[in-house]
Amino acid sequence: MNQSSSIHWEEGGQTCSAVWHSENGIAPHKKLVIADDTLTADDAYHLACEGTAILWRGDFQNARQLLQALVRRIDKPSKKSKRASKRVDPSSKTSQAPSPIDLFNKHRLIQSQRARVLGMLLIECNADHSIPLRRAPDVAIACLEAYGSTSDPYVISMRELLGVISAHEWRKNGVPVLADEEGEPIFIYPHYGVFSPIRGEYLELVCSAPLPQALEAESLAFDIGTGTGVLSVILAMRGINNIIATDLDGRALACAKENIALLNLNSQVEIMKANLFPAGKATLIVCNPPWVPARPSSTLEHAVYDPDSQMLKGFLDGLKNHLLPNGEGWLILSDLAEHLGLRSRQELLEWIDRADLKVISRIDTKPKHSKPFDQSDLLYFARSAETTSLWRLAVK
Incomplete structure (x- = not known):
């Protein structure tokens, strides 16, 4: 744990301090009050909205209920917003219609303000x-x-603590991702801070895409940005003998190593710290980069947001020099960014072409989670149209 910053407060006539920890990189709060079970939800909401943090000294379960009360208050639309809640089609040509990028930026602002208020309970x-x-x-x-281990008391937000507890349950119970030959589910165990493979549609693409024939001569694959190691597990289950999985994030590397070991795949899969590609060439190179080209607001968002599509461009630019003859690169990518106006299909095709690559085929599927069907979502127009694709790429 990073213990470089401290949070200070007055309590019982004394000045107190503790290590401050925030995965979102939020600075220690300057305004802070001590509160217990006598604090009402309305008063807590007003304090949080005006930027005053609340260090809880009451019953833990009451704090949990207080956080839920804050969620209800912040998510409840005001009377003014209800009157103005007529949905506007972003494709409308009228001058008043917000653009898809405007709606995305509004969504990000709302999420940021929501996180700031809910993060005030400590x-x-x-x-x-x-x-x-x-x-x-x-x-x-x-x-x-x-x-990890700590040597001093520390203060975190209640919201982050609940996220840590939730992540522990994911890690303890696992996420079923596919079935073995007997039909028994195979589980992946995500670690805190590592993207959980809960969107199964992109896993199905990797399970079903035709493998390159060249694997019969050189059964070697790279898994770029492995995360939990789930794609390496699928490739190993599909019979690829040697897989090198790379990542730069320490938590992801530890998570992938644990999952590979639990499934007894150490003889097939090697986990390696690397910026995109390892040394050498492979017959199949798979990459599932973050899908949205925007700046993450926390370390936990790096699996979703890729500023200026840096990882996507890096994968495409380096692919040619790391593919064996007749090899393929598999790019797993959602077109959500295209519907949000953050990246065009033409841009993607130009990047592929400039990297001396060609598209062999593209396999598409639709998301199966609940968000594409939630019409109250500000980004419903984009989520409902989203397609996830596996692009089969080869050197020209």
């Missing part, structure tokens, strides 16, 4: 990750997994 943890509050759960293992 919890202090002891150096051993225990919580000195009534009815506090035992979160020592969850926090140890997320942050």
Whole structure:
């Protein structure tokens, strides 16, 4: 845990301090009040909205309920917004219609403001990750997994702590991603801060795409930006003998190594720290880069947002020099960015062409999660039209 910053407050006539921790990179709060079970949800909401953090000293479960109350208040549309809530088609030609980029930026602003307000409820943890509050759960293992060992007490937001607890449950129970030859589910165990493979449609693409015939002569694949290692697992299950999976993130590398070991795939899969490609060439190179070219607001968003499509461009630009003869590159990519006006299909095709690559084929599928069907979502127009594709690329 990064212990370079501290948070300070007055309590019981004394000046107190603790290590401040925020995965979102939020600076320690300057305005802070001590609160307990006597604080009403309305008063907490007003304090949070005006930028005053609340260090909780009451019952832990009451703090959890207070956070839920804050969620209801911040998500409840005001009377003014209800009157102005007629949905505007972003493809409309009228001058009043917001562009898709405008709607995306508005969505990001709303999410940022929501996170700021909900992040104002704070919890202090002891150096051993225990919580000195009534009815506090035992979160020592969850926090140890997320942050490692600590030597000093620290303060985090209640919202982040609940995220750590939730991530521990994902890691403990696993995510079913595909079935083995007997039809039994195969599980991947995501770590805190590593993108969970819960969107199964892109996994199905990798399961079903035809493998390059050249693998019969050289059964070697690279998995670029492996994350949990899930794509390496699929490639191994499809019979590829040697797979090198790369990532730069320490949490992702640890997560992938654990998943590969749990599935007894160490003889087939090697996990390596690298910026995109390892040394050498492979017959098949797979990459599932972040799908949206925008700046992440936290370390946890790097799996979703790729500023200026840097990872996507890096993969395309380096692919030619790392493919064996008759090899293929598989790019797994959603077109959500295209519907949001953040990247055009023509731009993508030009990047592919400039990298001396050609498209062999493209396999498409539609998302199966709930968001494309939520008409109350500000980005419904884009999510409902989204397609996820596996682009089969080869050297010209």
